[in-house]
Amino acid sequence: MATTQTPSWREGMSSDNIKGLVLALSSSFFIGASFIVKKKGLKKAGASGVRAGVGGYSYLYEPLWWVGMITMIVGEIANFAAYAFAPAILVTPLGALSIIISAVLAHIILRERLHIFGILGCILCVVGSTTIVLHAPQEREIESVTEVWQMAMEPAFLLYAALVMTAVFILIFHFIPQYGQTHIMVYIGVCSLVGSLSVMSVKAIGIALKLTLSGMNQLIYPQTWIFTLVVITCVLTQMNYLNKALDTFNTAVVSPIYYVMFTSFTILASVIMFKFIDGSRSHSTLLRSS
Numbered sequence: 001m002a003t004t005q006t007p008s009w010r011e012g013m014s015s016d017n018i019k020g021l022v023l024a025l026s027s028s029f030f031i032g033a034s035f036i037v038k039k040k041g042l043k044k045a046g047a048s049g050v051r052a053g054v055g056g057y058s059y060l061y062e063p064l065w066w067v068g069m070i071t072m073i074v075g076e077i078a079n080f081a082a083y084a085f086a087p088a089i090l091v092t093p094l095g096a097l098s099i100i101i102s103a104v105l106a107h108i109i110l111r112e113r114l115h116i117f118g119i120l121g122c123i124l125c126v127v128g129s130t131t132i133v134l135h136a137p138q139e140r141e142i143e144s145v146t147e148v149w150q151m152a153m154e155p156a157f158l159l160y161a162a163l164v165m166t167a168v169f170i171l172i173f174h175f176i177p178q179y180g181q182t183h184i185m186v187y188i189g190v191c192s193l194v195g196s197l198s199v200m201s202v203k204a205i206g207i208a209l210k211l212t213l214s215g216m217n218q219l220i221y222p223q224t225w226i227f228t229l230v231v232i233t234c235v236l237t238q239m240n241y242l243n244k245a246l247d248t249f250n251t252a253v254v255s256p257i258y259y260v261m262f263t264s265f266t267i268l269a270s271v272i273m274f275k276f277i278d279g280s281r282s283h284s285t286l287l288r289s290s
Contacts, residue, residue, distance in 0.1 A: 020086025023078045024094040030075030032101025034068045035251055036109055041065025042247045052247040059243065083199070084206030087270065096125035099259045106251040113252075121256050144211070148204040149223040157273045164193045164265075168237075180244065187245035188258050191238045196265035198234030200273055201227040 041064035042052055050056025059065045075098075082091045100122050106112040142148060151157065168190055175186050204227040208218035218224050245254050 016085040017087075017090060020082040020084075020091055021094070023082035023085065024091045025097060027075045027078035027082060028094060028097035029101060030071050030078065031095070032098035032255075033105065034072035034075060035098070035102040035246070035255055036105040037068030037071055038065055038243070039068075039106075039110060039246050039251050041068055042243065046247060052243045059247075080202055080206055083203045084210040087274065095259050095263060096122075096128070099125050099256050102255040103252050106255075110251060112250045125256065125259065142207050142211075144216070145204055145208040145218045145221050145224050145227070148207060148227075151273050152200065152204070154273075157269075160269060160272050161197060164197060168193050181248060184245065184249045184253060184257060187241045187248070188254065188261055190241045191245070191258060192261035192265050194234045194237045195262045196269040198231055198238065199266045200269055201230040201234065205231060 041062045042059050044064055045059035045062040046052070046056070049058025049061075052059055079091065103122055152161075171186055171190050171193075175183075176190075179186050205224065208221075208224045208227070212218045242254075242258070245258070
């Protein structure tokens with residue numbers, strides 16, 4: 001009597017997904033530690049200059065902040081590489097590990113108390129991330145950065161991008177001047193909304209570089225450079241408002257809220273752009289070819 005063997009999670013994932021998984025995990029270690037180092041740098045800079053939370057940029061002259069920034073850049077490079085191998089819906093939730101690292105280090109190094117609800121939140125983040133990783137969809141092969149551009153130009157994603165930009169401008173020009181110092185969701189909202197657009201562009205650039213290194217030059221396409229410009233703009237915006245959030249509120253509070261909002265918006269953007277849920281992309285392609 002033949003027995004049916006249940007495939008392991010590794011057998012159910014492609015080799016590219018596994019590479020993306022490893023890169024995303026290593027990225028989380030660097031990014032989680034960078035939150036703490038940057039916070040230390042912000043506190044040190046704020047003691048002798050204008051705090052970032054009230055619009056100051058004295059932290060740019062603080063070496064400790066730059067150490068944290070370099071640590072974050074290393075983590076983001078690993079994260080960037082992960083997006084070239086695995087779907088954003090798999091990579092982004094793995095940021096939960098950086099939440100655990102930053103929360104524990106904030107408790108030990110910054111003396112920020114981690115309450116029972118914080119511990120429970122960290123556990124829920126890990127459980128949710130593990131569930132998504134184990135059920136992450138296989139990503140279809142993309143043969144050119146122009147394919148990603150076509151996805152970004154579809155009405156559904158254009159509407160999402162327009163709504164995101166509208167919400168960001170409202171938050172920056174209306175809510176931040178009034179509530180930035182008292183409501184953490186204002187700064188984090190800007191970072192998370194802009195971050196969902198930056199991840200889609202990072203995914204496009206990662207695919208472009210992966211294809212270029214395999215012999216199919218994608219640097220000749222203007223779309224590659226447009227995506228690069230979007231990433232630079234979004235990252236600078238995120239960095240500015242994340243520094244303000246870290247300088248104003250506890251790291252143990254900023255990290256998990258930012259993670260949850262950023263992940264939620266990124267998954268939403270991924271579903272709209274890459275259509276992982278209902279397979280409507282492959283369905284519409286079949287219709288057009290028939």
